[in-house]
Amino acid sequence: MKRRVFLTGAAAVGLTAATGSPGQLDPILLASSTSAAPWVADRTALAMDAVNSSYTSAKYAAVAEQLPPLLSALHNAHRQATGEQRTKLARMLARAYGLGSSLATKYGDDAVALTLADRGLTAAKETGHPVTITAATHILAITMRRDGHHGGALQLLSTAADQLDADHAQPAADVIGAYGSLLCTAAYTAAQSGDRATTDTYMKEAARAAARIDGTAGHGILPFNSSTVSVYGVGVYTALGETGIALKHAASVESPQLPTTERHARFLVDTARAWNHHGRPDRAAHALLAADASAPEEVDRPAVRELISTLLYAPCPTPAGLRALATRIGVE
Structure with missing residues (x-):
């Protein structure tokens, strides 16, 4: 990547041990x-x-x-x-x-x-080990972003991507996959802070990385392929308020390329959010019910429970199964 996106004002973030x-x-x-x-x-x-x-x-x-x-x-x-x-x-x-x-x-x-x-x-x-370090860095950057440190998370992701040096020589597929995963998370981090230009740059580069290895790096520490990029596109463009683009990404996802139940269920939850913000709570409910069918614990967690609660009071009809799901997990 070599700073194709120039990041400024990234502050060092102190990590405080949690208690209680x-x-x-x-x-x-x-x-x-x-x-x-x-x-x-x-x-x-x-x-x-x-x-x-x-x-x-x-x-x-x-x-x-x-x-x-x-x-x-x-x-x-x-x-x-x-x-x-x-x-x-x-x-x-x-x-x-x-x-x-x-x-x-x-x-x-x-x-x-x-x-x-x-x-x-x-x-x-x-x-x-570069990929092990990248995977751990990736997770840390996600937690930093969720804690509101978008600039610090982007700096961490950008530095880690540079250190992989995936643009040169002929890196192994898992290295390119790790690089692409960092770019996807960087795109979502930029979207969360409302930076459309930076988001698009990272998404395009992630797509280029996926094109280099499609069919060879779907699994591993950081599973990555073109459908990974599309899955991130759902969340990225929903965060930017561009749900039409988000739903186009959702339609392009090839489910067999999603390597785990957790990844597939998370994709369905992200798609549900996109549909809800797009003004189609009925389609959102169907996506959540599909997620529940394969991964009930994915929908029974705080962020998804909040979405279910919102859909229960949508101004248009939603599937009867949504009320049953809400009752089962105790959402009112």
């Missing part, structure tokens, strides 16, 4: 100081796979239950390990904290999300 977090997240915050019997390597790897699978399947209560013992075991093993094994454990710590931060974001606890993201980046930097 909701009960489900407290054990994740405290896991690093919890003593636990050592786990054999196979058990740790299986547990890491299990918690990752729970998150990508949108089973967030399971993630909240699985993460604390895994983090405790990883920390205890990491303290004692050396060499290659210590690096491997640091990569797992970075991924585990990334999942914890994303979970806290789902639960609407931005302070905890920021703290866990910072811990994840600390672990990632120890590995020296």
